[in-house]
Amino acid sequence: MMTKPLMILLFAGVLGCLGPFAAAQPPRGPLVVSPQVHANKTVTFRYLAPSAREVLLNGGQFGASAVPMTKEAQGIWSVTVGPIKPDIYPYSFQVDGVTVMDPANVAFFPNERFKASLVDVPGDTPLVHALREVPHGTVTYEYYPSVSGTTGSVVIYTPPGYDKNTSQKYPVFYLISGTTDTEETYFKVGKTNFILDNLLAEGKAKPMIVVMPYGNVAARIAEQTGKPKPADPVVRDDAEAVSRAKAFETDLLTNIIPYVEKNYRAIPNRENRAIGGFSRGGGQTLRAAFGNMDKFAWVCSYSSYLSPQEMDRSFPQIGANPTNTNKQFKLLWVSVGSDDFLYQGTLEFMDYLKAKNVNFKSRITDGGHTWMNVKKYVAETTPMLFQ
Amino acid sequence: MMTKPLMILLFAGVLGCLGPFAAAQPPRGPLVVSPQVHANKTVTFRYLAPSAREVLLNGGQFGASAVPMTKEAQGIWSVTVGPIKPDIYPYSFQVDGVTVMDPANVAFFPNERFKASLVDVPGDTPLVHALREVPHGTVTYEYYPSVSGTTGSVVIYTPPGYDKNTSQKYPVFYLISGTTDTEETYFKVGKTNFILDNLLAEGKAKPMIVVMPYGNVAARIAEQTGKPKPADPVVRDDAEAVSRAKAFETDLLTNIIPYVEKNYRAIPNRENRAIGGFSRGGGQTLRAAFGNMDKFAWVCSYSSYLSPQEMDRSFPQIGANPTNTNKQFKLLWVSVGSDDFLYQGTLEFMDYLKAKNVNFKSRITDGGHTWMNVKKYVAETTPMLFQ
Known part of the structure; x- marks a missing residue:
């Protein structure tokens, strides 16, 4: 019988460094496969926790809220749920009351305030967000000089052929994520x-x-x-929130757009600039568009709105001169899910626009304030842009 | 006094959707700032867990193994450790025995088997990996047709000016990460x-x-x-490991390199191709380089080696004809930390090369099988490449 150090040495030597201790964690236990999506669209989730007393699956967005998991061989907790409607959903585990990502799953939800993993349930025919055998564009992380001497990070999609058709110029869609999301969320989750x-x-x-x-x-x-890190914007007063929205708008207009138009083959005029956003990003979208009508001709607000009060106070020209508004905006799109906690506010915003004779397109879907809906809205609006 | 729904509505309206429920998690608690790096290089870690009985900091790579944290106001557990030697380190929390990432921290360690967060302790003068005010290259996620009809993802750095100097062609460094790392690890951690x-x-x-x-x-x-997902390579036999290394090599030579040389302005000859890797990636590097001497002229093995037995069996020509080996490889670099569990094996590999009169450069550093050492090795070797 071999001693353990000798075994490790032999493995390492023969395998040429399949080093099992590549980082900060204790030696690994058994391989855990999670999530496992079955052909019938049920999904098995697994979590290794030999000494835990209770493990729950937290997947409320696919109807699995606090579902108890069962401890099986080797201390692996497991549960199978579904069938689940094909889509990409966030989930986490609750282990003796502690919320954790799935350590067996590389797909994660980039966010400043929570950690969730992602499960992808494919459709019988590929969904609009599926990885398919089609020409692929690329996703690039760029670093640009931002406000207050900081360096900003921005993620940029270029379509298939961008690097080949070097004489072609392209329109640009500026797409802003939600509260506590990061610049990665439209890429990794959306x-x-x-x-x-x-x-x-x-x-x-x-x-x-x-x-x-x-x-x-x-x-x-x-x-x-x-x-010191600024306090959470959610609990701040109005002035602070507006000032923060303004800081983003300044960064967008004075740093990001010029950077993109200098470094990418972008068509630098309002007819070829669209702006859209989800949640907080939708508010930033509407403010940036209504406050800078010379900059954007296409506007998409996903699960978001501005209040009639803010419209009258900050952007009175939108309603006062609808003929001009309707001429300037080639698309003004407002969408929301009927279970979204911003549903009523969004309806009021639509009513405001209607009452002022401002043209807009709208979509009320099922569902709530989720990235399943964001994907749906992006897929529905991008075909309308620049056409 | 306002009712809660009214307050939410007012906030949402005024703030234009600073939506607090942007994803799968329950409503948020107080803002947690973690990690907080102080000027004196001590670091405060915080974790919100009102009902936990014990929270430990797991930061063994900066000398903080299983450090107890203290429960403070609002159920936030906290501990201050250090001063810590400037570098980027992985860490996690152990909450009632469960290992979790830091939910307040966006910086994470992409890995297939564990989840860790990253803390960046800056130096008094910027370290070699610091974000500085210098021209920045870009990092691009590309999708390419890979083996067995799959679509591969590869992350590609292009240097500052790449998009401007469109007549310039560049040499290419193929850089392979360790066991259970992903294609993102050199970017996000390294x-x-x-x-x-x-x-x-x-x-x-x-x-x-x-x-x-x-x-x-x-x-x-x-x-x-x-x-079904394949079992963990760490516990597999030799034949399986070699077959997997071969599958990667096939992907590299028949898919990745042709894709890069078709879609990037790469100089397509061996003198302008380098290959390097960490841990498993170091083994893959050595096998790909020794087995394809017509493909790579620059070779870097970080914290890795091949056994004398495998060298004699699979790559006898390396030692049998050192004159040719030394002529072909413009750089053969081998490095390892003195606390690395692969230290002895790497010394044996160096002894093998020496005994066969094969030229190589080596570096023995402090430290173990860590990404702090990977950064050091990348910073030391890249200046030698293509010179």
Whole structure:
């Protein structure tokens, strides 16, 4: 019988360094496969926790709220749920009351305030966000000089052929994520790149550059200048929130757009700039568009709105001169899910626009304030842009 | 006094959707700032867990193994450790025995088997991997047709000016990560892009493209074809491990390199191809280089080696004809930390090369099988490439 160190040495030697201790964690236990999506669209989730007393599956967005898991061989907890309607959903485990990501799953939800993993239940025919055998665009992380001497990070999609057709110029869609999301969320959760790849392969959208900035400028300034992190915007007063929205708008207009138009083959005029956003990003979208009508001709608000009060106070010209508003905006899109906690406010915003004779397109869907709906809205609106 | 729904509505209306429920998690508690790096290089870690009985900090790579944290106001557990030697380290919390990432921290360690967060302790003068105000290259996620009809994902760094100097062609460094790492690990943990940006700004390296593939081809095939996930390579026999290494090599030579040379302005000859890797990636590097001497002229093995037995069996020509080996390889670099569990094996590999009169450069550093050492090795070797 071999001693353990000798076995490790032999393995390492023969395998040429399949090093099992590549990072900070204790030696690994048995291999855990999770999530396992079955052909019938049920999904098995597993979590290794030999000494836990209770493990729950937290997958409320696919109807599995606090589902108890069962402890099986080797201390692996397991549960099978579904069938689940095909889509990509966030989930986590609750282990003796502690919320954790799935350590066996590389797919995660980039966010400043929570950690969730992602499960992808494929459709019988590929969904609009599926990785398919079509020409693929690329997703690039760019670093640009941002406000207050900081360096910003922005994620940019370029369509298939961008690097080949070097004389072609493209319109640009600026796409802003929600509260506590990061510049990665449209890529990692929203699958915006695959949605565009698929729409382009089917001839349903115009080739475009998609620019995905980070919305929380105040947090980045604090991080890079060593200042204390700003308090959570959710619990702040109005003035602070408006000032933060303004900081993002300044970054977008004075740093991001010029950077993109200098470094990418972008068509630099309002007819070829669209702006859209989800949740907080939708508010930032509407403010940036209504406050800078010379900059954007296409506007998409996903699960978001501005109040009639803010409209009258900050953007009175939108309703006062609907003829001009309707001429300037080639698309003003407002969408929301009927279970969204912002549903009523969004309806009021639509009523406001109607009462002022401002043209807009709208979509009320099922569902709530989720990234399943964001994917749906992105897939529905991008074909309308720049057409 | 306002009712709660009214308050939410007012906030949402005024703030234009600073939606607090943007995803799957329950309503948020108080804002937790973690990690907080102080000027004196001590670091405060915090974790919200009102009902936990014990929370430990798991930061063994900066000397904080299982450090108890203290429960403070609002159920936030906290501990301050250090001063910590400037570097980027992985850490996690152990909450009633459950290992979790830091939910307040966006910086994470991409890995197939564990989840860790990252803490960045800056130096008094910027470290080689620091984000500095220098020209920045970009990092791009590419999708390419890979083995067995799957679509591969590869992360590619292009140096500052790549998009501007469109007549310039560049050498390419293929850089392979460790066991259970992903194609993102050199970017997110290794900060390879910032290391190159900084070296280039100081004129210390030649502008190059860096290609970071995913090493675990077997897992990707299983995932995309709906087959059962393969068992953990660490516990497999030799034949399986060698066959997997071969699958990666096939993907590299027949898919990745042709894709890069078709879609990037790469100089397509051996003198302008380097290959390097960490841990399992180091083994893959040595096998690919020794088995394909017509393909690579620059070879870097970080914290890795091949056994004398495998060298004699699979690559006898390396030692049998050292004159040719020394002529072909413009750099053969082998490095390891003195606390690495692969230290002895790496010394034996060096002894083998010495005994066979094969030229190589080596570096023995402090430390173990860590990404702090990977960053050090990347920073030391990239200036030698293509010179």
